[in-house]
Amino acid sequence: MEAATVPSEPLTDSIVACRGLSRRFGEGEAAVDALRGVDLDFPRGELTAIVGPSGSGKSTLMHLLAGLDAPTAGRAWIDGVEVTGLSDKGMTELRRSRLGFVFQFFNLVPVLTAEENIALPVRIAGEEIDPAWLDELLGMVDLTDRRTHRPAELSGGQQQRVAIARALASRPAVIFADEPTGNLDSNSSAGVLDLLRGSVTNLDQTVVMVTHDPRVASYANRVIVLADGRIAADQRVSGEDEVIRLMREL
């Protein structure tokens, strides 16, 4: 890797960045290098898809960027705050103010209604959500008439839309989405992806999404292809075919 081609500090306008990020699992002969020295910068207002086959290191990369796991080497920043080596308290603070998550299995609190789930991050931070903002979010995810429904009374697509509204609720610097459509049929998937894309276009939101599905990745402004723990490709794309071609090239 030619480290000289990138500066050792992140670019000033990037919301998420990393330098020399490496992660090794296990020790000795059984050790696996999931990530081998990755440098990346994610500027504001973009939807980036990280793609790659199973074991390419795409999930590991996201875990490290989001501060969920600690790297063996390298550093990562979110909105100017270095997440590597951050204390649990600092990490909690960061999640409250600058991070949003969307999970594959929706992960809503089953005992709370849709609107309560959306307001949850704000309330956990000890504040009350602005009712107008809550209404706007509900409108955005098209669930205004289902605001008092519990997750069990919602379809999978609706649940994931609640999860996206929840991620947006605290106006985070970045939303990490982990296979957001992995558990949805294609119709619902399209709705969810439109929503993520829309948040980037309309709210200048930054979204980093991990997926193995080229069709999903085609919604992104930028696609990063990982293979064997390294960046195999990193470019702007338009259309599913281009993504498939990109992945095939490897």
Place this chain on the structure above:
Amino acid sequence: MLRLALRGLAAHKLRASLTALAILLGVAMVAGTLMLSDSVNRSFDDIFAESNAGIDVSVRARVEVEAGFELPEAGTAVPERLLPVVAETDGVEQASGAIGDGSSIAILDEEGERIGPPQGGPPHIVNSVQPEPFTPFSYPEGGPPTTAGEVAIDSITAEEEEYEVGQTIPITGVEGLSEYTLSGIARFGSGVPLGGATLAEFTLPEAQRITGKEGEFDEIAVEAVEGVSPEELRDRLREVLPGSVEVKTGEQIASDDAEEIKEGFGFLTTALLVFAGITVFVGGFLIFNTFSITVAQRTREFGMLRTLGASSRQVLASVVGEAFVLGLIASIIGIVAGAGFVKLLLAAFESLGFELPQSGLPIEPRTIVIALLVGLISTMASALIPARRATRVSPMEAVLEDGSGAEEDAHGRRRTVIAAIVLALGIFLLLFGLFGGGGTTTTLSNMGLGLILLFIGIAMLGGRLVKPLAGFVGGPIERLRGVTGKLARENTVRNPGRTATTSAALMIGVALVVFVLMLGAALTKSVGDAIDKTFAGDVAIFNVDGFSPISDRVAPAVREEPGVEAAAPFSGAAGRAAGIDDDLLLIGWEPGPLADVTELDWVEGSDETLAGLGIDGAIVEAGWAEDNGVEVGDALELTTPAGAEVEVTVEGSVRDRIALLIDSVAITNELARRSFDVRQDFFILTSFAPDASFDETRDEIEALLASDFPNAEARSQQQLKDEQEEQVNGLIQLIYVLLTLSVILSLVGVVNTLVLTVLERKREIGMLRAIGASRSQMRRMIRYESLITAMIGALIGAVVGVAVAVAAIKALEGDGLVLSFPVAGILVVLVLAAIAGVLAGVWPARRASRIEVMEALQYE
């Protein structure tokens, strides 16, 4: 399938050990109780075997009417003139008269206080010096007393009190206080422990004098000549002696004596077993809950097994097998832990002033069998319903994503109907037990069964109560603590059935505590009211221990004091009335001064009736008279303990529901002393002259008692009430101690459920962390959940406890019980339950806070 069950246990060590604890504690209590009972029984066997070791045949007074617990040693004397008759009988090698009396003396320390525990302690027993081979004593130091001024004390007491041969020991007998020189330390038999009893050995004449039995013996001990068997000699003696005495072999006497006292201790075994049963019952809830939750969590596993071809019977066998193995291991540990429980119990008893005689910890095969059966049956019975649920898992459920289909449905209609039936049956049995009459045993067993059904019914219906109660308890928490409070509240109602069963365990403990509290308050209040109403005098004189009799010489001496207007002694005797089944406690009254010290509630007759009451007259308690068809004017044919018959005429009736001054029939003290062999008084009520100073008169009485009768003391009305309250409180405390284990167990249940729940909600908690929840917020959420669960149980428990107590007190209204609400006490119980709830949540909360965000992303 059994192998699978074993693997399952090994894989979930934590869950297994918490469940095992539930079984273990109950089994430990059962095993410990049996061990303690065996130990106490064996030590009584030893004591009486050794004290009768050299006696071939024993001659004692025949007791026609057995004296109850209240009346030690009444009417048990053998006249001295029978000794020569015995001694001259053919085949008698040696005969010796002896005194053995446990209710006449008190050994005092330098301050004039009775040695040993102050209240209700083990007895101080008078023994007279006996020749070989009758004497059970040997003397490691000094020797037996040889003059009236000497005493020998048993070695255990001597060591405890640090007595030295030659020192002076003050002892009060029925004649008053005397000082004795310690002639020697007397070792009883082979040195068996006496359970705290103190033996004081006097010369025979002094023993007779100090117990007021001049010219009498408690026993004539007989040794047979070589070649004459005890049985043969017994038969010969029976022929020459009058029917007023009983002749038995030494062996027979030893086992009779031991049986009698063991019977007295039998109630303790029964009481302890009841509390052990409560613990087992509470443990059952915990086991049921754990298995319910784990079966639900393993739905996919069972579905998978079914797809592999396992039959539903095999699935059942694997769950029941797990319960069996768990029950077996836990029961074995429980039996060992039983020994620890005994130690705990003995320490608890000792701190409350009781001491139990015991010899080692015998583990009889019966103990092991019963303990194993209790452990195994309770575990398997509790696991059966969850196991049956596991069999209903279809292979389909293996492929479904979130399999929680096997958990009970709290709102199922069938379940509600069954719950309602169980509940109704429980209430019916409870009320039937309380109001339906019948003997004590029937009443208590009906009540017990009723309570069990009531608790099960409420636990089953509890699912419906959980939601409103969680709102009631959780509301304030939510308002105060915000979102973590809300999440906690919502989590408790997520699975109402589970919350209900978890809190039901605590409900049982709280219900019993509140019930006892209510009953204690009612008892205190009713006795307090009765003392206020009935006792019109100034001070009462009691034995310092509160229940032993005092010398009949106290009352005449007190009457001599200036300022004392009247002193009325009360005595007691056992008797039987013709045509009435139960033996009676006859109270001896002093008709002259009685009206001056009491305010009797006359139904028929008046204080004049009392003034004219002669030796052949009697007063009856109105309620008792009604129940037994006795009316004023009737003649009552009374049988004395010695079998003699006297006739009295009922002259009047008074109402005294709580039996403060009259239990059934009151006779004159004169008759009690003459015909019923009563030698001592229970207590004395006094009143002072109107112009006398209360404090001065009281001081005079106290000075008199301190110098002449140090085992008696004067108490005011208030002191009497306080003391009575103290006694009730002491009993309540003892019950608390015995309930502790089941309450701890119910908290373990809360811990267990929460730990399993946290495990189940791993992904959700990880997600909460991902959206910004801090570790301390997660901790708080679980702690609140624990608090709400505990409070649900405590609130239902308090309501059940109050309701059952009100019913019980209503049922006992005829016995003078007055309803009273110990609000402060109940609030304290609720606060303690809340604190316990928070504490139970600490550990599961810590586990929850350790869950990382990564857990939310597991792709499983």
